[in-house]
Amino acid sequence: MATPKALRQSVALRAGSAAFLTFWCLLAAFPLFWVLVMSFKSPVDAFDANPLAVIFGPRTLSDGNGLSIVDIVVGLAVLIYAVRFAFTGLPRMVRAFTSPGYIVAGWAIGAVGFAVVFVLLFFGLLPILLNVLNALVGPLGEPVLGLTTEHYKAVWVENEFYRNFLNSMLVTGGVVTVSLTVGTLAGYGLARSGSNLAFWILIAALVFRALPHSVLVAGYLPVFINSAEILSPILGENAPTLYGQPLAVIAVLVAINQPFTIWMLRSFFQSIPVELDEAARVDGCTHLQAFRLVIMPVMWPGVITTGLFSFLLGYNDFLVTSLLLDAQNQTMVPAIAGYFNRETTTTDQVEAIAAAVSITAPLFLLVMVFQRQIVSGLTAGAVKG
């Protein structure tokens, strides 16, 4: 169908709109892209004033770290194939090998298996293969692009960043599981009850959502530090010091996240017709059975979306984790503050950049896989109120 003449846009308007969009995309992606490039270069190249020197890394190259044209072509081909397989072949395999009830477990095993195979192939087998290839093809095998992974090795192996990674996973995993369990129950209750009490709970949650987190932490800190003393009359000798415990931080983050979670889940539950509950109730289900057997199976999209936002809150948190965890239980985001605060040499800075990229990579994957859910989650709250 041709656009009506009145709606047709002038060339200038279309060009302007396209130019603006290009500009925005550059603005959005450039800082992240640049940090990614810097993290693979030797410090001298990474902070060079000439952008081409940063991209091609001549001094990284002269240190003997570089990729040849063959490396780049083969590496990119493997990467593209891996991504395409993840979006087409993997879902098919997961569906073929799991029975319908265990689809979530099937996805978890599939994703972990894919990651392991990819790491083994890409970082284990491929370099050996390319070494042989480079020797065979002559001039095409000469390194042209400076690239080094030494900063990543320094961060993950020497500075034991994997400990922080595991702590992050523990805290984030705990926050997502607990807040979804508690939140779905509450969201369902609130969506199906029109009482005044439900209204007041939602209003209180709205006020709690606006609270600065430091206000709450000011309340926890003295209690958590002295908790062994405070709890000893009840628990006796075994009273724990809550300060520095990942479990205590999980509880705190779940509570901070609750207001947002129940608002969002409530709006998802409201979009499921009440007739569905009523039908289940007529067939003799209790409220809990109706919730578990009838409503939850159609709620998965909403739960996944809310889970994503809980994940982001737990993963991105700096304030709560940096104040309530001690050094040995530190998560990734506060740990990075240690890098750029000491910032004595440029090597330290590039290591901080490599750590930052390591933290961002999982989020990047998350947007790639769950883009639609994130968009629907953002709009769910706004459009429905």
Next chain:
Amino acid sequence: MKFRTFAAFVGPSVFMMIVFIALPLIFVFLQSFQVTQPIREMVEVETCTPGFLTQTCTVEVKSQPVLDENGNVQTETRWVGFESYANVLQMGRVWDAISSGAIAQIGNIDFWKALRFTLTFTLLTLPLVIGLGLAIALAVNNAARSIRGQVIFISLLPFIITPVIGALSIRWLFYGDGIVTAWLEMLFNTDISVAANGWAVEFLMMFYRVWHVAPFAFVIFYAGLQTVNQDTLESAIIDGASRWERLRYVIIPHLMPLIVFIALIHLMDAYRAFEEVVGFSSQAQRITLQWLTYDFLQPDDAGNRSISRASASAMLTMIGIVVILMPLLRKTWRDHRGGH
């Protein structure tokens, strides 16, 4: 739904919110009127140094903390009224500054410095976030369908990234010999030191916040644009409305509820800005209210945390939250009453 079923469903969530949000709030309120200090006592100590013929002995009165039987420092908690608030607000210095006519002096007091920056930051970024978000939404809506997915993907990146890391990634472009600073130096042929200039840092912090939040506004406006009534648009065209008039009188009124929603969320979030200070290491030049509380909570060189002062500054921060929330709460209340 019967009350008992409702309570069973909502109970765990309400319990968590009471224990970890409502109770801490009450604690903070009480703590802001208390001070916990180690009990100190005055002890006469005689120190003797060997001298010629006789020892030289001096007696001095020292103040030292009282220890209990386990060797721990004993502490006592006193009610001090508004002392902590006075310590945070430092009204004495404020009045001095006003009476001597040097208003700029107020900017040296941490709390007022933080308040000034937080308010400027919140109010200046607000129109920018809404404007940029709306512009991107209109541009994407105008673009070919096939590229919209990719554009949304790229746009989501600044929003999804860990705030501290996002701030850092912009800092690395500007601070020291960052690439953008190098370009600017070439362009203007001068030496530029971004990190040393308070206003430059302030600008970067605002730039980061707009970069971080505009995608959120964009996604919501974009969803809103899909539901614009086409009939109204067509009748506007028939009435001879120009493109600008259609935007002004049809599209923006349609998006108004969403604009209000984004404005409220942004006010709440920008008012409690914190990660910018960490990411840009701007504590020497620009601090925010939430960072002030955080700083009081951090152990100082002697390992003490000034909990009471943190509580006082936290309660002062709360006043702003109440002001921001007031219109929203009134509107929700009216809707609720009207709905029955």
